[in-house]
Amino acid sequence: MRQYEAAANRHDLKALLEMIADDAIFWFSDRSAHVGKDAIARAIQANFNAIKNEEYRITDLAWLAATDDLAVCVYEFRWSGEVSGKPASGGGRGTSLLRRIDGQWRLAHEHLSPGKKRP
Numbered sequence: 001m002r003q004y005e006a007a008a009n010r011h012d013l014k015a016l017l018e019m020i021a022d023d024a025i026f027w028f029s030d031r032s033a034h035v036g037k038d039a040i041a042r043a044i045q046a047n048f049n050a051i052k053n054e055e056y057r058i059t060d061l062a063w064l065a066a067t068d069d070l071a072v073c074v075y076e077f078r079w080s081g082e083v084s085g086k087p088a089s090g091g092g093r094g095t096s097l098l099r100r101i102d103g104q105w106r107l108a109h110e111h112l113s114p115g116k117k118r119p
Contacts, residue, residue: 001058001061001073001075001096002058003015003019004016004019004058004107005056005057005058007019008054008056009054009055009056011048011054013041013044013045013048016044017037017040017041019105019106019107020037020040020106020107021037021099021101021106021107021108022036022037023036023037023108024036024037024040024106024107024108024109024110025108025109026040026043026107026109026110026111026112027109027110027111027112027113028043028112029090029092029112029113029114050083051079051081051082051083051088052081052082052083053081053082054079054080054081055079055080055081056077056078056079057077057078057079058075058076058077058094059075059076059077059078060075060076060117060118061073061074061075062074062075062117068100069099069100070097070098070099070100071097071098071105072095072096072097072098073095073096073098074093074094074095074096074117075093075094075096075117076091076092076093076094076116076117077091077092077093077094077112078090078091079091092112092113092114092115092116093112093113093114093115093116093117094110094111094112094113095109095110095111096109096110096111097109097110
C-alpha cells in the first residue's frame with residue numbers, strides 16, 4: 001500500500017497499473033465504478049489530469065486479514081492539490097483487497113467512500 005501511495009504521488013500511472021490485477025474492480029468515493037484494468041487506468045488518468053500538484057496520503061492503515069494469497073486492509077485517505085488552478089482537497093475511508101498473482105501482490109478491489117474509518 002505504501003508503494004501504491006508513492007506511485008500515486010508521482011502520478012506514475014505505469015507503476016500503479018503494475019500493482020493492479022487485470023480483473024480488478026475499483027469503487028471511488030464519487031460513486032463511480034471501474035471494472036478491469038483498462039477502465040481503472042482511464043479513471044486514474046482522468047484524476048491525474050484534473051488534479052495538479054497532488055499530495056495523496058494513506059493513514060491509519062490496518063490489516064484485517066492476511067493469508068499467503070489474500071490480504072485485506074482498511075485506511076483513511078486524503079488528497080490535496082489544485083483543480084482548475086484553485087486549491088482543492090478531499091478524502092474518506094478505503095478498503096483494499098490484494099491477491100498474490102504470479103508471486104506479486106496486486107490490488108483486486110479498492111472501495112473508497114466518504115467518511116472516517118472510525119466514528
